[in-house]
Amino acid sequence: MSAAIRAGYKQTEVGVIPGDWEVAPLSNLSEFITSGSRGWATYYADRGALFVRSQNVRDGRLDFADRQFVNAPMGAEGNRTRLKRSDLLITITGNSVGNVALVEEELGEAYISQHVGLVRLSDPSQGSYICRFLAPGSAGNEQIFASQSGQSKPGLSLKNLQEFLVALPPVSEQRAIATALSDMDALLAKLDEFIAKKRDLKQAAMQQLLTGQTRLPGFSGEWEVKRLGELFGFSGGHTASRDQLSDSGYCYLHYGDIHLSKKTFIDVDAEFLAIPKLLVGLSDVSTVSLLKDGDVVFVDASEDDEGTSRHIVVVNHDDRPYISGLHTIVAKSKGNRMDNLFKRYCFQTRNIKEQFRFFAVGTKVSGISKTSVAKVELHFPPSLKEQTAIATILSDMDAELTALETRRDKTRALKQGMMQELLTGRIRLV
Numbered sequence: 001m002s003a004a005i006r007a008g009y010k011q012t013e014v015g016v017i018p019g020d021w022e023v024a025p026l027s028n029l030s031e032f033i034t035s036g037s038r039g040w041a042t043y044y045a046d047r048g049a050l051f052v053r054s055q056n057v058r059d060g061r062l063d064f065a066d067r068q069f070v071n072a073p074m075g076a077e078g079n080r081t082r083l084k085r086s087d088l089l090i091t092i093t094g095n096s097v098g099n100v101a102l103v104e105e106e107l108g109e110a111y112i113s114q115h116v117g118l119v120r121l122s123d124p125s126q127g128s129y130i131c132r133f134l135a136p137g138s139a140g141n142e143q144i145f146a147s148q149s150g151q152s153k154p155g156l157s158l159k160n161l162q163e164f165l166v167a168l169p170p171v172s173e174q175r176a177i178a179t180a181l182s183d184m185d186a187l188l189a190k191l192d193e194f195i196a197k198k199r200d201l202k203q204a205a206m207q208q209l210l211t212g213q214t215r216l217p218g219f220s221g222e223w224e225v226k227r228l229g230e231l232f233g234f235s236g237g238h239t240a241s242r243d244q245l246s247d248s249g250y251c252y253l254h255y256g257d258i259h260l261s262k263k264t265f266i267d268v269d270a271e272f273l274a275i276p277k278l279l280v281g282l283s284d285v286s287t288v289s290l291l292k293d294g295d296v297v298f299v300d301a302s303e304d305d306e307g308t309s310r311h312i313v314v315v316n317h318d319d320r321p322y323i324s325g326l327h328t329i330v331a332k333s334k335g336n337r338m339d340n341l342f343k344r345y346c347f348q349t350r351n352i353k354e355q356f357r358f359f360a361v362g363t364k365v366s367g368i369s370k371t372s373v374a375k376v377e378l379h380f381p382p383s384l385k386e387q388t389a390i391a392t393i394l395s396d397m398d399a400e401l402t403a404l405e406t407r408r409d410k411t412r413a414l415k416q417g418m419m420q421e422l423l424t425g426r427i428r429l430v
Helices: 124-134 142-147 158-163 171-209 255-260 305-309 340-346 350-359 370-375 384-422
Strands: 009-012 015-018 022-025 030-035 049-052 068-070 088-091 100-102 110-112 116-121 165-168 224-227 232-236 250-253 265-267 296-299 311-315 322-324 328-333 377-380
Touching: 030 158, 088 124, 100 124, 116 124, 116 158, 124 165, 124 171, 171 384, 232 370, 250 255, 255 296, 296 305, 305 350, 311 340, 328 370, 340 377, 340 384, 350 370, 350 377
Parallel strands: 049 110, 250 322, 265 311
Antiparallel strands: 009 015, 022 165, 030 116, 049 068, 088 100, 088 116, 224 377, 232 328, 296 311, 296 328
């Protein structure tokens, strides 16, 4: 039995909406709907007309971090695919199907690829609202995924675009909704920009502090250069496939989880429940494969050269059984030459990454051996106090970045909630 519809609302093809809202197909709101044609690669150039591809259509806006130009012949594509301000763009093929963006500024001469649909609205002032109604995360965007059901490849036809339904509030409410969501987008953009700047500052600080170019007050003296084989003993992990992992048994570090992690450390106590487990007897696991506090674990295989230096530092104060797995290289410190916090950062310099790339072998998969890792040279301060001071500064920067990213994620979730409430009329702004 369906829930009762509250007074002032009605059931429609796009769900329950206010009684004074209308529903119309996108074709009724547009002058025309089209897409680009094939063959543009022939006209790729270093300068010329801007060429909008599917990767440029993101999060309600155009992102030109990756720009492509075309030297288009006279009349190519005609006026129908030459972009105008207030045009609505929707990706129609590829992995980003359903991304929506509004052309909010004059782009000069600009065209679209065959992977992008163009909707030229009859009333350009509706563009900001309609863009948000169809954007990922909204009720309207669900139509896009419904249109692809049963298809082996994701994709939309122009007929799909024409048939997409839009719930239309009165014009004044459309503008109020678009403004509220636009303000959230602006806040998110500022947070993203701020986070990017903080990341750049941290990267610069790492390069200065971890190479000795900048010394902290109170520290002097020459830094040492040692091969990792002089600082660590190396061993392999315990072989087990991803299919053998579950929620039961002892913590297990799969090399894929190192590649996927955004951090360079793992806290076994704090992350215990999320760490995959392996049902195995500890007597069957080599003691050198059991990870202790301060151990560094490198991957020995990667799909690209950059990934060959991926690693993680283990934080395991309670000495929980933690098994290093397939395709891992375990580095255990020889003596007390290196601060554990410092280990999280000292392998992230350009110099270290270049050495890992130098030693990597393979084409489709890059591999590195324990013998090669042992040859990598590390430049570091012999003073543990200086190591700790450097690592503390970088750790504080990481904490600030984490706080900003958490704030951004909460803001994004808030925007998502606003979209659900405003674009269905459950909350009215006028």
